[in-house]
Amino acid sequence: STGWVASVVGVHPWQIALFDNKAQRDMWSDNPDARASSSYAPTGSVRRVDGGFHLSGRWYFSSGVDHCGWVLLGGVIPDDGNGAEFRTFLVPRQDFSIDHESWNVTGLAGTGSKDVLVAGAFVPDYRTHRIIDVYHGTDPGFAVNERPYFRLPWRLVFAYTIAAPSIGAAVGAVDSFIEQNRARVSAYGGPPVAQNPALHRPLARALIAVDVARTRLSATWTEFLSRLENGQPIPYERRAQALYEAAFAHDSCTAAIHELMGVNGGRTMRADGALQRFFRDLLAMRNHPAANLEFSGSLFAQAKLGVEPPPFDPTQRFVL
Structure with missing residues (x-):
């Protein structure tokens, strides 16, 4: 959970750096350590008024x-x-409340991924981020944030x-499994559990699944940064592949830890057991839309088959 919050909250400054510089000053001029959470699904009501x-x-x-x-x-x-369009709105704490019973x-x-309630807040136009600007590469923040990684x-x-x-959760689960079984002895006697062949292949699979996911995603990110630093575009097919790689990392890590759960014995189901906690967290992450293996797999496969990318939809949050 700590890693999730650090990742999610930690990426938001990257997006806020794409906002108009005045919005950035609103957030950080008095407090350079200010943080923002998010809720991107457009479940609330938005209407245009004078100035915002x-x-x-x-x-x-x-x-x-x-x-x-x-x-x-x-x-x-x-x-x-x-035309209708999607935007992200930057809202200060005094303009929203938190439903503490919603998580x-x-x-x-x-x-603590709780619901946010807004009871009529004004957001000036400059504190919004247009998905149309993302698509056209015209984010207003580029005027002050010129480094390649902002693109x-x-x-x-x-x-x-x-x-x-x-x-990270899969790494923790594998480490927990090894720690539990390295010196464990079966209650029925016989050789140490570490010599039980039933544990060997699932553990080997989990070790490699974690390593492959970490290595692949790191290599892709290094490649993309290098391309941008050298002024080279990232082809759509490669972007579609990278999106699938991220979803595949969720899927392969979750499946590997699920298999470890099946060979770890009855202690696995203890409420205070680390392995089942890691697995529950993995299942929760696997259900995030960005981990949708079918959607990203379809985009990647169609790109390889020569199918044209789907047309830009200005009402959707994401642009690939």
């Missing part, structure tokens, strides 16, 4: 919100003649952000 927008409603799953003085909220602006879960319980593919930044804690 009026927000109200409930937004869900805002990880780490208790530790943040700001929140990024997603919303779709209704068609006012120029009662079996996985990632420590993230990393939008969707991949967030997909890789949440793949990292999934890999």
Whole structure:
């Protein structure tokens, strides 16, 4: 849970750096350590008013919100003649409340991913981020933040952000399994459990699954940064592959730890057991939209088969 919150909250400064510089000053001029949580699904109400927008409603799953003085909220602006569009709205703490009873879960319980309530808040236009600007590469923050990594593919930044804690949870689960079974002796006698062949292949699979996921994602990120630093574009097919790699990391790590659960004995189900806690956290992460293996796999496979990328939809949050 700590890794999840650190990853999710930790990536938001990257996006806020794409906002108008005035929004960045609003957030950081008085407190350089200010943090923002987020809830991007457009579940609240947004309408245009003079100079900005009026927000109200409930937004869900805002990880780490208790530790943040700001929140990024997603919303779709209704068609006012120029077409509907998705924006992210930067909202200060005084303009939202937290539903502290909204987070009662079996996985990632420590993230405090609670609901955010807005009872009529004004957000000036400059404190919004347009997905259309992401698509066209015209983010206003580029005027002050010129480093290449600010031009990393939008969707991949967030997909890789949440793949990292999934890999970390799998590492913790493998370490816990090894610690439990290294010197364990069966209650029925015989050789040490470490010599039981039933444990060997699942452990080997888990070790390699974790290593492959970590190595692959790190290599892809290094490649993309190198391309941007050298002024080279990242082809769509490669971006689609990278999105699938992130989802595959979730899937392979979760499946590998699930198999370890099946050979760890009855102690696995103890409520205070580390292995089952890691597994519940992995299941929770696996259910995030960015870990959707079928969606990302379809994009990647279609790209390899020569199918044109889906058309840009200005009402959706992500641009690949």
